Amino acid sequence: MVIADPGRCIGCRTCELACALAHSAPDALATLSPASFIPRLKVVKTAKVSTPVQCRQCDDAPCAAVCPTGTLVKGDHSVEVIPSQCIGCKSCMIACSFGVIEVLPCELMVSDHHPSGRTHVEAVKCDLCESRGAGPACVEVCPTKAIYVVDSAVLATAALKRREHSAAMLVIGGSDGYMSHADA
Amino acid sequence: MAEKVLTVCPYCGSGCKLNLLVENGSIIGAEPANGVTNEGELCLKGYYGWDFLNDTKLLTPRLKKPLLREHRGADFKEVSWNEAINFAATRLMEIKRKYGADSIMLTGSSRGPGNEANYVMQKFARAVVGTNNVDCCARVCHAPSVAGLQATLGNGAMSNSIGEIEDTKCILVFGYNAAESHPIVARRIVKAKEKGAKIIVCDPRFIETARIADLYLPIKNGSNMAIVNAFANVLIEEELYDKDYVARYTEGFEEYKAVVAKYPPEYVEKIAGVPAAQIRQAMRIYAAAPTATILWGMGVTQWGQGVNVVKSLSGLALLTGNLGHPNCGVDPVRGQNNVQGACDIGVLPNVFPGYQKVTDPAARAKFAKAWGVPELPAHVGHCLTEVPHLVEEGKLKAYYIFGEDPAQSEPDLAAFREAMRNLDLVIVQDIFMNKTAMFADVIFPATSWGEHEGVYTSADRGFQRFNKAIEPKGDVKPDWEIISLMAAAMGYPMNYKNTEEIWNEVRELCPIFYGATYEKMEGLGYVQWPCPTEDHPGTTYLYTDNKFDTPSGKGILIATDWIPPHEPTDKEYPLVLCTVREVGHYSARTMTGNCRALQTLADEPGYVQINSADARRYGIEDQKLLWISSRRGKVVVRALVTDRANEGAVYMTYQWWIGACNELTGGHYDPASKTPEYKYTAVKLERIADQTEAESSLQKDYSELRARHAAAVG
DSSP, rough: OOEEEETOOOOOHHHHHHHHHHHHOTTTGOOTTTTTOOOEEEEOOHHHHEEEEEOOTTTTTHHHHHHHSOOOESSSSEEEGGGGGGGOHHHHHHHHHOOOOOEEEEEEEEETEEEEEEEEEEEEEOTTTTOOOOOHHHHOOOOOOOOOOOOOHHHHHHHHHHHHHHHHHTTTOOOOOOOOOGOO | EEEEEEOSSSBBTOOOOEEEEEETTTTEEEEOOOTTTTOOOOOOOHOOOOGGGGOOSSSOOBBSSSSEETTSSOEEOOOOOOHHHHHHHHHHHHHHHHHHHHGGEOOOSSTTOOOHHHHHHHHHIIIOOOOOEOOOGGGGTHHHHHHHHHHHOOSSSSOGGGGGGGGEEEEEEOOOOOHHOOHHHHHHHHHHHHHHEEEEEOSSSSSSHTTSSEEOOOTTOOOOHHHHHHHHHHHHTTTTTTTHHHHHEEEEHHHHHHTTTTOOOHHHHHHHHHHHHHHHHHHHHHHHHSSSSEEEEEHHHHTHHHHHHOOOHHHHHHTTSSSSSSOEEEOOOOBBTTTHHHHHHHOOOTTEGGGGEEEOOHHHHHHHHHHHOOOOOOOOOGGGGHHHHHTTTTOEEEEEESSSHHHSSSHHHHHHHHHHOOOEEEEEESSSSOOTTOHHHHHEEEEEEEBBEEEETTTSSSEEEOOOOOOOSSSSSSSSHHHHHHHHHTTOOOOOOHHHHHHHHHHHOTTTTTTTTTTTTTTTTEEEEEOOOOTTOOOOSSOGGOOOSSSSSSSOOOOOOOOSSOOOOSSSSEEEEEEEOOOTTOTEEEEEEEEGHHHHHHHHHHHEOOOOHHHHTTOOTTTTTTEOOOSOEEEEEEEEEOTOOOOEEEEETOSSSSSSSHHHHHHHHOOOTTTTTTTTTEEEEESSHHHHHHHHHHHHHHHHHHHHHHHHOO
């Protein structure tokens, strides 16, 4: 999945633009408008936090579980959308705990980046820019490197580091009696 | 395959290098280059801020032909360059003959034109027109920083480099919202935090940097001088200051101490609304850091007392010895891409290029000789914020405005418009039809960034070359060529062949720039002034060996008493309006408002940020339109209810045409720098019951405004 560090995010929304354009025709900038601007991640600014939020690609994805037509399916790396199946029932929007899936009118694509000129309602969510050779566009453009890709290797490394940190905090000779099994 | 043209971003003063991707004579994209300040990163304006060059007409059309009109109110008609130049030159000479050279005011441009064009403009003002009445929009932003720092340290610019910010051990952010103004500087602050620096933020709003601060001081609007005096009070009273440094490298300590003694934190907490303990803690952190850097922006300068606060901020650095070595210093982070350059190059009423004073007979003699004129005006000229007043007094008759949009950016716009109507002659030289150009008698269409080349100075004194990527469309000329034509028509031929020739003339006349050759600035080359010789690498931080550029060589400690803001709130106007910036739009918005991506993110009428308690008090709902008014004007704007804004104050950005906050701001200035007090205007909010009607009249007004600008171009 792609995730952001709110400690680094400055709320500039460069990621939103990169996302919207990465999922449009190559010359989409020339026709971009509020109506055609559909970023799959959204920068949220509350009183205390600024950060983009986007799909966590849940392993046990509730959106896929509730989808009655099989539009949302678990792929190798992400929860994938099969646009032609979508009926716009919005069950996925209700099921998603993160609020990061939307059902919107979109232009039907003949193939990647080739619009057909016809519109259609479909579920829109982060697809990790799977069809983009360079990886997720948001990660590439973020000026503070707040956005990064988390895969199983990153998670494993982080867990290992945290276990080492936990181990370092344990005090030698810390079993002062209260913690020992003998007294229990 | 697209060709890559390496250039410098035309927006904020961060000086980011980028490549424009050019295919078949058109720009198709932008990608970051590994510049000294941006290190391969860009923000949204860098990535998506170039398509205004395609004349999208989203906001207002490009100017493509010289335009002239018989009288105000008549339609503009397209004319030849010859006719436009002859008209302007003849009228300007008439006015000079009749009312004297000082009845003419001119501007430089802190934006796209570059240092060479500004050099030619100030030369035109001084040598051809014969006046020092030449100024730029530094007047409404960092002029107090230039004046304040020149008085205390001798040099008005950032004392260290953008790159050094991430290696400092403490950052004191004062009235500076890096995330909105300079994302690429904000990136350095984030990196500094990750490298262990302590961050202290003083700002009435909970800005992005406040989120990562170790200590956030939510100071009351209008309390700057009091809080900085309290800081100095703590440093002295708690003996946190560097006594040896103060004794060896500064002067004025006793007088300074006497003033700040009146501001113990326990007294100031009532003025600033911050507990005394936090004021003390801020200075304990600042003084304990091995290196500390102060960053400030418009939150310090756009006040009636901006110059004094700048002097006192430099005092904090002097007291703690945070000058003269790497990774520490005083940093007024300049806003526009070339506002540092416009100052460097002397589009200021008191200095020639290279900060050589017009009041210095030796400097005047040097420039007069180089420019082949018998003499140059010896008295300091007028500031651009004085224009309405001077017109009213009958002292100013003509205004030649080059690459600025004062009808959007000046305070009290109604008063400014009245002045424009009463001038005998208005000449506008720009790339877009803007609100100022609508008042012109004659308009010169210029080439834009992307269509010409030259040198910009970024916020940390770094000279960089920017390059031409595409051919301009229409009958337009580079700015320096237009001004040269004006000079020739007024009997002073200028025969420059290219920008390098102009730049070399600048170098010859400015000892501190002499070593910055075009060759050294080739590619990613970055030369920070002072750079006195060709083999000098440039200067990353100023005041080496703690030698200051003051007459005595010492840093001067100057403290001043706090003065409350000029226009207090009252029952009728109970809230403070503070004007601020937003990241996706730049300056008066003619460029970014014509970029599809940037205008998609934010469009008219803009937002007023308001605290939720105030929103409840005045019946304001989030995202709804409302009226905001002051003693001078009234505009419609959209509410953004956010607890990042403090109670009692509201915030608007200044680039909107409909939600134009400068209709509300007033004409109170800092007496020294003539910078307006944009940060404090008493206002009231009124809810609008019929939102449907309000939304439709907003759309109607916006369409009509755009249509009027489009029609003016024809």
